[in-house]
Amino acid sequence: xxxxxxxxxxxxxxxxxxxxxxxxxxxxxxxxxxxxxxxxxxxxxxxxxxxxxxxxxxxxxxxxxxxxxxxxxxxxxxxxxxxxxxxxxxxxxxxxxxxxxxxxxxxxxxxxxxxxxxxxxxxxxxxxxxxxxxxxxxxxxxxxxxxxxxxxxxxxxxxxxxxxxxxxxxxxxxxxxxxxxxxxxxxxxxxxxxxxxxxxxxxxxxxxxxxxxxxxxxxxxxxxxxxxxxxxxxxxxxxxxxxxxxxxxxxxxxxxxxxxxxxxxxxxxxxxxxxxxxxxxxxxxxxxxxxxxxxxxxxxxxxxxxxxxxxxxxxxxxxxxxxxxxxxxxxxxxxxxxxxxxxxxxxxxxxxxxxxxxxxxxxxxxxxxxxxxxxxxxxxxxxxxxxxxxxxxxxxxxxxxxxxxxxxxxxxxxxxxxxxxxxxxxxxxxxxxxxxxxxxxxxxxxxxxxxxxxxxxxxxxxxxxxxxxxxxxxxxxxxxxxxxxxxxxxxxxxxxxxxxxxxxxxxxxxxxxxxxxxxxxxxxxxxxxxxxxxxxxxxxxxxxxxxxxxxxxxxxxxxxxxxxxxxxxxxxxxxxxxxxxxxxxxxxxxxxxxxxxxxxxxxxxxxxxxxxxxxxxxxxxxxxxxxxxxxxxxxxxxxxxxxxxxxxxxxxxxxxxxxxxxxxxxxxxxxxxxxxxxxxxxxxxxxxxxxxxxxxxxxxxxxxxxxxxxxxxxxxxxxxxxxxxxxxxxxxxxxxxxxxxxxxxxxxxxxxxxxxxxxxxxxxxxxxxxxxxxxxxxxxxxxxxxxxxxxxxxxxxxxxxxxxxxxxxxxxxxxxxxxxxxxxxxxxxxxxxxxxxxxxxxxxxxxxxxxxxxxxxxxxxxxxxxxxxxxxxxxxxxxxxxxxxxxxxxxxxxxxxxxxxxxxxxxxxxxx
Numbered sequence: 001x002x003x004x005x006x007x008x009x010x011x012x013x014x015x016x017x018x019x020x021x022x023x024x025x026x027x028x029x030x031x032x033x034x035x036x037x038x039x040x041x042x043x044x045x046x047x048x049x050x051x052x053x054x055x056x057x058x059x060x061x062x063x064x065x066x067x068x069x070x071x072x073x074x075x076x077x078x079x080x081x082x083x084x085x086x087x088x089x090x091x092x093x094x095x096x097x098x099x100x101x102x103x104x105x106x107x108x109x110x111x112x113x114x115x116x117x118x119x120x121x122x123x124x125x126x127x128x129x130x131x132x133x134x135x136x137x138x139x140x141x142x143x144x145x146x147x148x149x150x151x152x153x154x155x156x157x158x159x160x161x162x163x164x165x166x167x168x169x170x171x172x173x174x175x176x177x178x179x180x181x182x183x184x185x186x187x188x189x190x191x192x193x194x195x196x197x198x199x200x201x202x203x204x205x206x207x208x209x210x211x212x213x214x215x216x217x218x219x220x221x222x223x224x225x226x227x228x229x230x231x232x233x234x235x236x237x238x239x240x241x242x243x244x245x246x247x248x249x250x251x252x253x254x255x256x257x258x259x260x261x262x263x264x265x266x267x268x269x270x271x272x273x274x275x276x277x278x279x280x281x282x283x284x285x286x287x288x289x290x291x292x293x294x295x296x297x298x299x300x301x302x303x304x305x306x307x308x309x310x311x312x313x314x315x316x317x318x319x320x321x322x323x324x325x326x327x328x329x330x331x332x333x334x335x336x337x338x339x340x341x342x343x344x345x346x347x348x349x350x351x352x353x354x355x356x357x358x359x360x361x362x363x364x365x366x367x368x369x370x371x372x373x374x375x376x377x378x379x380x381x382x383x384x385x386x387x388x389x390x391x392x393x394x395x396x397x398x399x400x401x402x403x404x405x406x407x408x409x410x411x412x413x414x415x416x417x418x419x420x421x422x423x424x425x426x427x428x429x430x431x432x433x434x435x436x437x438x439x440x441x442x443x444x445x446x447x448x449x450x451x452x453x454x455x456x457x458x459x460x461x462x463x464x465x466x467x468x469x470x471x472x473x474x475x476x477x478x479x480x481x482x483x484x485x486x487x488x489x490x491x492x493x494x495x496x497x498x499x500x501x502x503x504x505x506x507x508x509x510x511x512x513x514x515x516x517x518x519x520x521x522x523x524x525x526x527x528x529x530x531x532x533x534x535x536x537x538x539x540x541x542x543x544x545x546x547x548x549x550x551x552x553x554x555x556x557x558x559x560x561x562x563x564x565x566x567x568x569x570x571x572x573x574x575x576x577x578x579x580x581x582x583x584x585x586x587x588x589x590x591x592x593x594x595x596x597x598x599x600x601x602x603x604x605x606x607x608x609x610x611x612x613x614x615x616x617x618x619x620x621x622x623x624x625x626x627x628x629x630x631x632x633x634x635x636x637x638x639x640x641x642x643x644x645x646x647x648x649x650x651x652x653x654x655x656x657x658x659x660x661x662x663x664x665x666x667x668x669x670x671x672x673x674x675x676x677x678x679x680x681x682x683x684x685x686x687x688x689x690x691x692x693x694x695x696x697x698x699x700x701x702x703x704x705x706x707x708x709x710x711x712x713x714x715x716x717x718x719x720x721x722x723x724x725x726x727x728x729x730x731x732x733x734x735x736x737x738x739x740x741x742x743x744x745x746x747x748x749x750x751x752x753x754x755x756x757x758x759x760x761x762x763x764x765x766x767x768x769x770x771x772x773x774x775x776x777x778x779x780x781x782x783x784x785x786x787x788x789x790x791x792x793x794x795x796x797x798x799x800x801x802x803x804x805x806x807x808x809x810x811x812x813x814x815x816x817x818x819x820x821x822x823x824x825x826x827x828x829x830x831x832x833x834x835x836x837x838x839x840x841x842x843x844x845x846x847x848x849x850x851x852x853x854x855x856x857x858x859x860x861x862x863x864x865x866x867x868x869x870x871x872x873x874x875x876x877x878x879x880x881x882x883x884x885x886x887x888x889x890x891x892x893x894x895x896x897x898x899x900x901x902x903x904x905x906x907x908x909x910x911x912x
Contacts, residue, residue: 331363405434491541566611626664838905
C-alpha cells in the first residue's frame, strides 16, 4: 500500500470502533459494499459486525452468516433478516436458496409465515417436531398447506389432540381421522413385532422369566386382524417354540404325540414289509416281532392298537408257518431270549450256563436240521461263549476282591492301634467295597468274617473315644465364651476372643472328618449351644463394628480417590477452577482424618499434604493473573457510566460480566472484595435500563388491552348479525380493523382466527338452513300433488293447499310435474338409481332391473362420459323424484319403507 493511500485510508477501516460503525451505517462506498461480508466475520468489534450485517441484503450471504458465524447474537440477527426476506417473497426467486438453509429456527419461522406456498410446504417437510406441526395446523387456513402438514404428523397423541380442537371443521377432522387410523395401524404393527421379539428371546435362551404366554396370546388375538401375513407366520412359529420351552404340559403332550407318530410309522413299516413279502426268513420275522414288542401301544388310539394286534398275529402266523415248515419248537426261541436277558445283567454264575445248555438240549432234542435252526444254533453257541467269558471274568474279580480284603485286615488293625483314625477309616472303606464286590457268600469272606467285623468294631471304638475327648474340649470353649457375657468388654476384645474360639472349634472338627463318611460327625447339640452363646456375646457389639467398618471404608476410599486425582492431574492443561476445587476437597479430608483407623492417619496426612502443595504452587500463578484481569474489568465498567446510549452501555456491561466469569479465579477474600466494586459499577446502568423497560412494558400492555377489547367486542357483535350479507360485511370490517391495530407480535392471532372461523361457520349454517327449509317445502308440495294424483283430494282442494304454501317460485317449478309422465316402472327405475348411488340394497324382485342399470352406468363410464359428483347427482335425483307424479298408489304403499330409506340416503349424501 502506498503512503498516500495509507493516509487516505477510508473511515470504515479506522482503528476507532465508533468511527468504523458510523462509516458503515452512512457510507455508500462500493468498495465498502463488497467488503461487508468480510467485516461481519473479521472485525474485532461485535457492534461493527452488526452494523455491517444490517447493510447486507443478499439472502445467500445472510444464510452463510447463519450457518458459519461464531457469535450467537450475530447469528440471531441474521436469522431474523433471512426469515423476513424469504417470508416476503411471493414468487419463486428463493427456491434454490431454501435448499441450503439448515437452521431449525429459520425453517420453523418460514413454515409459519412464508407467503410463497411452495417454500412453505418445503419448510414443513423438514420439520419433525410433532407438537409444533400440530400448532401450525390449527393456525393454517390453506388446504394445500394443511394437507402437507398432516402428511408429516404421525404421532397418535398429537393427532388425538388436534381432533379435540377441530370439532367444528368437518373437512379437517375427517382428514385427521384417516391419518389417525393409519398411525394406529403402524402402532399396532409395531406392537405385534414386539410380541414376536419377546417370543424369539425365549426361543434363543435370552429371556424366559416374566413371560406370560397367555397374556401374549391374548394381546396377539386383539392385533391379529391388523397385521400382515408374514408377521402371522412368524408369531405362530415363535409361539409354538416358546410354548414348548415354558409349558411342561404342552411339551409332554407334544412328546407324546411324537412318540405316537413314531409308533404308527414303525407299525406301517412292519405292515408294509409283510404286504411286500419282505419277511421271507425266520430271522427277519423274529427281528420284526422283537421290534413290534418294543413299541409302547398305550399311547396310540384304539384303532391303531387293533392294527398292532393284527400285525402281531400276522407275524406269529408267518413264524408259525416257517416253524411248521422247518419243524422248530417254541422252546428254542425261549432259551435264546433268556440267555440274552442274562447277558444284560452285571454278573453271571456258572449255574446259569449249565441251566441254559440243559434247556437247549431238551428244546432241540427232536428238532430237525434246517436253515432257521442252524442260524438259531449258531446264535446260541455265540451267546454261550459270551456268557462263559462273563462268568470267568466275574469269578476272577470276586476272588481278587476277597483276597485283597483279607490282606488289608492287618494294616487296618495296626493303624487303629497307632491311633491313625483317618488312615484307618480309608482302609476300612476299601475293605467294605471289596467285600461287596466279592459277595458276602464268597468262601474267603465267610472264612474271615470275624476278623473283618473286628476291624469295624475297633474303628468305631476309636472314633467314639476321640469324639468324647473332643467334646470335653468343646465344652471348655463354650464355657470360656459364655464367661464374657455381661462383662462390659470392649467390642474389639470380644471379637478377638470369638475368632480364637471358632478357630479351635473348627480345628477339632477337621480332626474328626474321615473319608467316606455318609453323615457329618458334628455334635449338633454342642454346636448349637456354641452358636447360641457366641451370638449372645457378639450381638451387643455388632452395631458398633458395622457402623465403624462402613464409615472407615467409605472415608478411606474417598481419600484414596482424591489423592489419585491430585497426583494424576496435568497442572499445565487443567483449568484453575478444577485445581482449586481439588485443593478444597484435600483440606476437608485433612480435617476429617480422625474417622480413619489410627494406623492409617499419619500415612494419609503425609500423602494429602504432598499432593496439595504440588497444586498450590501452580494456583498462585493463576491467582495473580486473574486478579489483574478483574481490576481492568472494574475500570472498564466504571467508564461505561459516561456513555450516552444506554442500550450500548448495557450490552457492554453484559459483555464485561461474561468476561468476569472467564477471567479466572482468585482467593475467596479477594474475590468478594473485587466483586463488590464491579457490581456497584454495573448496578447504576441496569437500574436505568429497568426504568426504560418498565415504560416500554406499560405501553405494550396498553396495546394488548386494546387488541383484547377489540376481539371481545367483535365476538359480542357477531351474535347480532343473522343473515349472510351482514355476516360477510362484518367479517370484512373485522379484518380491516385488525390490520389497523398496533399489535405486539402475534398476540391474540389465534383468537382472531377462531372468530373468523365462527363467522364462516355461521354463514355456512344459514345457507344449509335455507336449503333444508326449501327441501321440506318441496316435500310438502310433493305430498299435496301425490294426494291429488291418487284421488284423495279434488282440484279445488289442490289449489287451496298450494296457495297456502306461499312460494310462487316453487309452484312454478312444480308445474313441470303436470307434463311429466310416470308409472310404476319409472318410479321403480328412479328408486333403483338412487339405491345404486347411496349403496342401499334393492328388493329381490327388482334385482334384474338393478343389474341392468349397473351395466348401463358401467358402460357409460368406460366410454369416457364425464360424470357429476355424488352429492350433485343425489340432489338431481331428489329433484327429479319430487317432479315425478305419484298416481300409482299401490306402488307407493308397497314400497313406502323403501322410498323412505332412499330419500334419507339421498339427503345424507347431498347435504352431509
